[in-house]
Amino acid sequence: MSKVLLLLPGDGIGPEVTAESRRVVEALNARHGLDVVMEEALFGGAAIDATGDPIEEATVARAQAVDAVLMGAVGGPKWANQPFDKRPEAGLLELRSAMQVFANLRPAMCFPALADASTLKREHVEGLNILFVRELTGGVYFGEPRGIEDLGGGERRGVNTQVYTTTEIRRVARVAFDLAKGRTGKVCSAEKSNVMESGLLWKQEVQKLRDEEYPHVDLSHMLADNTAMQLVKWPKQFDIILTDNLFGDILSDAAAMLTGSLGMLPSAAIGEAGKPGLYEPIHGSAPDIAGHGLANPCASILSLAMGLRYSLGRADLADKVEAAVSKALDDGVRTRDLGGNATTREMGDAVLERLG
Numbered sequence: 001m002s003k004v005l006l007l008l009p010g011d012g013i014g015p016e017v018t019a020e021s022r023r024v025v026e027a028l029n030a031r032h033g034l035d036v037v038m039e040e041a042l043f044g045g046a047a048i049d050a051t052g053d054p055i056e057e058a059t060v061a062r063a064q065a066v067d068a069v070l071m072g073a074v075g076g077p078k079w080a081n082q083p084f085d086k087r088p089e090a091g092l093l094e095l096r097s098a099m100q101v102f103a104n105l106r107p108a109m110c111f112p113a114l115a116d117a118s119t120l121k122r123e124h125v126e127g128l129n130i131l132f133v134r135e136l137t138g139g140v141y142f143g144e145p146r147g148i149e150d151l152g153g154g155e156r157r158g159v160n161t162q163v164y165t166t167t168e169i170r171r172v173a174r175v176a177f178d179l180a181k182g183r184t185g186k187v188c189s190a191e192k193s194n195v196m197e198s199g200l201l202w203k204q205e206v207q208k209l210r211d212e213e214y215p216h217v218d219l220s221h222m223l224a225d226n227t228a229m230q231l232v233k234w235p236k237q238f239d240i241i242l243t244d245n246l247f248g249d250i251l252s253d254a255a256a257m258l259t260g261s262l263g264m265l266p267s268a269a270i271g272e273a274g275k276p277g278l279y280e281p282i283h284g285s286a287p288d289i290a291g292h293g294l295a296n297p298c299a300s301i302l303s304l305a306m307g308l309r310y311s312l313g314r315a316d317l318a319d320k321v322e323a324a325v326s327k328a329l330d331d332g333v334r335t336r337d338l339g340g341n342a343t344t345r346e347m348g349d350a351v352l353e354r355l356g
């Protein structure tokens, strides 16, 4: 039976990069025995313009019912003054929460051809293969209370609450420990247990789960600020980095530059087995380059590959797509962020040509 992939292109460069992933799916359907039907819906600013809301209830329901969701990016200056709960980004948080995709896998891999594209020296990044496991449906992004209070006399107070429960910590740590089996076995958990109670609970629960059920995992703990420094100093010391929602957001953007560009980093957000996954590049809508065909579509295409692997049951085609991206880079095809002058479409063409 056909599988269903819901595309949510979103805003800015979102539609530009998602269009290239759509062409990859079409090529796999036509030439490689994939049987995926694509649907599309408005999301983010585009949905606000059409309906007043960043995501319609029907779209959330569809995302929960299909096999996988591939989104582009949301947000931009046009919607920056919307009330907070009506912003494009609020729609994304609502979608992640509704899909219960609590573990966000963000692989920061340096493709061989890009070892000189990073702002760090070649020996620091060549062969780099870090996997972030970022908690995605809890923490300070969702904690209550939140808001901006008027204290009178021109004084205001902005409030967000960092909160984690044992269950939230253990279920994402389990994902990291399970993934460690197929890798080097090393997991570094990053938090701020020195100043935050939620960070101390995080550290204790991660250690407890390791001791109870994963004795073979080589677990270490690192304060998140030191982790940021160590990522730049000697990134190859890391294999899996397990961390919370906010630190994972920040550390993975920093790690993107180790691979050459933010336009290279894909992600997979997964939850309980059998539930649909949400696949998205880690970059945003890039308003500074949107509409000019300059965006790098690799992060989107590689996110699609993760979807093929984790939700669509076609790890063989995921390997094929990743190999085609790697080959295109080997052959010197580069978008502007990687120092070249290929357009988004030309980069997509280069991947399609190498799919076989």
Ligand SMILES: NC(=O)c1ccc[n+]([C@@H]2O[C@H](COP(=O)([O-])OP(=O)(O)OC[C@H]3O[C@@H](n4cnc5c(N)ncnc54)[C@H](O)[C@@H]3O)[C@@H](O)[C@H]2O)c1
Residues within 6 Å of the ligand: 013, 017, 072, 073, 074, 075, 076, 077, 089, 092, 262, 263, 264, 280, 281, 282, 283, 284, 285, 286, 287, 288, 289, 294, 295, 296, 297, 299, 337
């Ligand atoms: N998942 C998402 O939907 C998501 C993620 C991050 C940011 N955002 C939103 O995007 C908007 C812009 O945020 P920002 O500018 O801080 O971050 P951004 O990731 O959009 O862009 C940061 C920089 O990286 C460049 N860049 C990003 N993706 C690229 C690509 N594929 N190819 C080439 N260059 C690329 C941009 O041109 C920009 O210079 C904001 O509204 C933000 O909330 C959305």
Ligand SMILES: CC(C)[C@H](C(=O)O)[C@@H](O)C(=O)O
Residues within 6 Å of the ligand: 075, 089, 092, 093, 249, 282, 283
């Ligand atoms: C747009 C925003 C909600 C999002 C996040 O902070 O999670 C983005 O930065 C990301 O990395 O996916």
Ligand SMILES: [Mg+2]
Residues within 6 Å of the ligand: 249, 250, 253, 282
């Ligand atoms: Mg981010």
